[in-house]
Amino acid sequence: MKLVVRVKLLPTPQQASALEATLLICNEAANWLSTAAFARRVASRAGLQTLAYAQLRALGLSAQPALHVLRKVADAYTALGAQPRAGKLGPSKSTSRASAAWKPIRFRAEAAQPFDDRCLSWQMDAGTVSIWTISGRLKGVAFTGHPEHIQLLTRYRRGESDLIRRNGQWYLAATCDVPETDENGRPDGFIGVDLGIVNIATTSTGRRYSGRRLNRRRESDRRLRSKLQQKGSKSAKRRAKKHAGREARRTRDINHKISKQIVAEAQRTGRGIALEDLGGIRERVRLRKPQRATLHSWAFHQLGRFIAYKAKRVGVPIVQVDPAHTSQECSRCHHTDKRNRPSQAVFTCRSCGFVEHADLNSSHNIASRGWQVWGRGAKSVAPALVPAT
Template sequence: MRVKLLATPVQASALEATLRACNRAATHASAVAFAKGLKDRNGLQKEVYVDLKAAFGLSAQPVVRAVKKVVDAYAALRANLQAGNLGPSTSRRYRKAVGTPIVFRPEAAQPFDDRCLSWQYDARTVSVWTVDGRMKGIRYTGSPDQLKTLHQYRKGESDLVCRGGKWFLVATCEVPDPQVYEPADWVGVDRGIVNLATTSDGTNYQGRRLARYRRWQARKRSELQKKNTRSARRRLARRAHKEQRHATHVNHRISKEIVRVAQRTGRGVAVEQLGGIRERVRLRRDQRGTLSSWPFHQLGQHLAYKARKAGVPFLEVDAAYTSQRCPRCGHTERANRSARDHFRCRRCGLAGPADHVAGVNVRDRARSAWAFVTMPVPPPAQPESGRCDP
């Protein structure tokens, strides 16, 4: 849960100094961990604890949080290397990642636990440790739903974040999941580039406006980059995350509507499993940018967590041939989809929009998958009673 801090100039100055000091300390601890091969938290803390307190002006608990941040960063790096997210071991990106210590940006987020940061819910203020002492009475704000969730379910760490000169606290909230009901049927969702989402009910969420907006943003970035002036660079920095926020808003709106329809009709939500699609698909050079900025993964994440929050069943099914299979007779052939937008079965003649047909196939596979998951397990066979003759 992210809430905005309404910090005064004095409070903002103290928060900025604290964030920079914590990240300088984390960068120093990262260099020590890289040089001495320290991977465990206790070993690294024993090595750098005294230095971080003396050289960077941190108290005991912020030092512990900075060390934990370094250990978590190296654990995430190892996971990315093992998953192949940084390319093969011969790539330049891979060699740079394993050959240099991790460096933390001056404005990188810093975690605070309940010893460093306390919440006063009634007054809507927080008290935060800073390098200038304990800073009390920092006001925060948010929507009524955010504040209610924060008050009821906040637990654990909170991250101090600075974005564009504005200060935020990202608090961890453990919200219990409602019980998932037994679905009467399923809403199959087919995700794509031209059409962001198409449901088995025939509802189509087109991506034409989003694609047009992305092209406009790319053109504006190109114009500013060609100017290469101080003003142009400042404008580029201000626009850095604007396109991403717009795509996130579109995904929120689509996923919220799909989950609301499924909840109102007592159905579940089913989507295709599209993991690793960038590695499986070979595209022309002019198509690579479109696929890389395609927000299909985020849309799937939004659908999953909104469904879980509402108690709606959610399934991911096999995506193979969903746009080439006829949902009426089961005939699967590439020629069934003669064009991107049109489907016509070569055997039974069923015709319709290709994305709608794919959504229906996703729904049918969800029916079979759910029946298999909820199938009762037969009890183990009992040995026959009686006397066995030799």
Template sequence: MFDVKLVVQVKLLPTAEQAEALESTLHQLNQAASQVSQLAFHTKTLGVHGLRRRVYGELKATGLGAQQAQHVIKKVVDAYTSLRGLIRNGRLTGRRRRRAESEPIIFRPKAAHPFDDRCLSWLHDARTVSIWTVRGRVKDITFTGSPDQLKALAAYRQGESDLLLRDGTWYLIATCEIPEARLETDPDGWIGVDRGIVNLATTSDGINYSGQKLTGYRRKMARVRAELQAKGTKSARRKLKRRAKRERRFATQTNHVIANEIVADAQRTGRGIAVEELAGIRDRVRLWPSQRATLSSWPFHQLGEFLAYKARRAGVAFVEVDPAYTSQMCPNRWCGHTARGNRPTRDSFRCGSCGFAGPADHIAALNVARRASAVWAFVNMPNEPAVASGLSASRAGHPDRTERRKPRASALGR
């Protein structure tokens, strides 16, 4: 059994006086972190021990407690470690890389800051926290969240919690390590899930999660974004950043709702969940220029990730299968005819051999579910030697197994 790491975010409801103390604390801590960062950059001291010898006494002299001084130092070291990782992995290149390497990291006055259990106490029964600030210990700060979040927080919270001020609202972000439920290794069938743009998700049961609302919202945001980009002022750029964050939160919430419903249905019926493997989708499909931005920004992968970790928490089997021809292949077991002509339009399917017809997304989901059975059976074969494939054991809901290469699901499913 393995633990699932879950990030829980709760909202703080401080009084005006409490909020002022929290804001002063964030400002002073981030100002101290920026000063330490400049020293670390110019002296090339990027290790915790070396930096502690140089600045620990000075941080204590400014009024920071021992724990907060340690957190400021570690925050700076972690920031430079992350920067080096971005450069090493090729995610920061060209002018952005040269700029990042030519000047020290500066922390925003309202950037998040970690607090451990010595500086932050959770009182779950009263739903309040007590936190260290530069103005002394502030007690009885009310927090709120969804029932599931509060339950997980009380039972499984581990390590530090981050204090964050975003758009005028205070949050605490904590990591919870939740034990996995016992995995159902012999599922009673599969729920195939086809992901798309017009329909965010369609299941093999015929349930359709329309993307119309999200599409309309994004089109509206695109119009507003174009207007703000045309202005090009600092105020317009600030608004663009806020709207981008709002759009991501809206899409994330939509994906959470869809994933919760699918996983709950699978758990209730004893079935597993199968999705198409979308790696390399941008290279496989041909799109009009107007469609490329939609595909690049659409949260396909996020929905798959939500389904995967929620399935693990619930003990539901989860697999990814080869997406090749899922919307062009007849799902009838005695037919299986595959041809581009089987899909005369985007929304419809009609088999040119046996005449089987239906919505194209539903047909694709049926084929995904059909391939899942073969993939799951192969992945769970005992002592199977590694062979060439496109599926690993970790993708099939077995993170504790050594990754093994498997035959592609499309060959097994036809």
């Protein structure tokens, strides 16, 4: 299984200047090549190498960085060509599709640049890297990261690493090929996971990950963001950008913690995990206006992906189930009725009289459906590649 691990670089001011100049030159070269490729209607790696390899070398790039620029541009056009087939650019005559089709791809000045082992070497014991720049090879660039991530890099790093600059900070994102644990082919039942707003996640074992305090914090964040957007000054925009990054990191951290605990419980008890099929969750749920922003701003899909890849690492099977009517169905007698939900938090079955917390009742239904799906021979669902940690 492939994992992408990110570590933070700690360059000196001189090293940071060299890295910044290198990233700038590489992306300027990528933009020049993108314009030439668009004009000549050439997008394959071989075609671009014939077209512009010598010119890229003349811009100051060594052989391997020049090839990486070629591949970056070719891969970008390949991805762009696949988007209409996947329905991601709208109808054939839409403005978004016309805009993408009639102008060359542009790369930001700080867009990530890949480096292979010829351009970048890791000294894990010393906690440093040696990296190619247009000013020469930089040696002894310090890096830091979570001890678990460093261990993964030391044991399983394979292939290229991407140099990233974000909000003035430098990072390296490296791919690790981690051996997979044999999946538990005979799980002792399934833990159902119900996703919600008041409770971010509720499991069929009775654990609720409350979102009340978090929702209050997010409401405060939205008010601040709205004020900054209305003000519109340069300082307000800088503050809004900084604040948005902090909010995204907080969300990611919470999703990591929740997913880790759910997977650990499933592994400890020998069970699998049943998740709701997250596709179209925002369209399926009907909410009052004050609740819509809360639902739409939470990374439900990210939480599902975190649970899936952590489960795959330890051999816990994952299945997805149809979430339709899980909140209205009684987990005891399976009677389904809208009136079974007299309030957001309470479930009362109109048929058998069973009373339970509504989210917990839903999680029991998800667990039951997960066992049924598994019994029909469904395969475990987990991603092949995880975004940078």
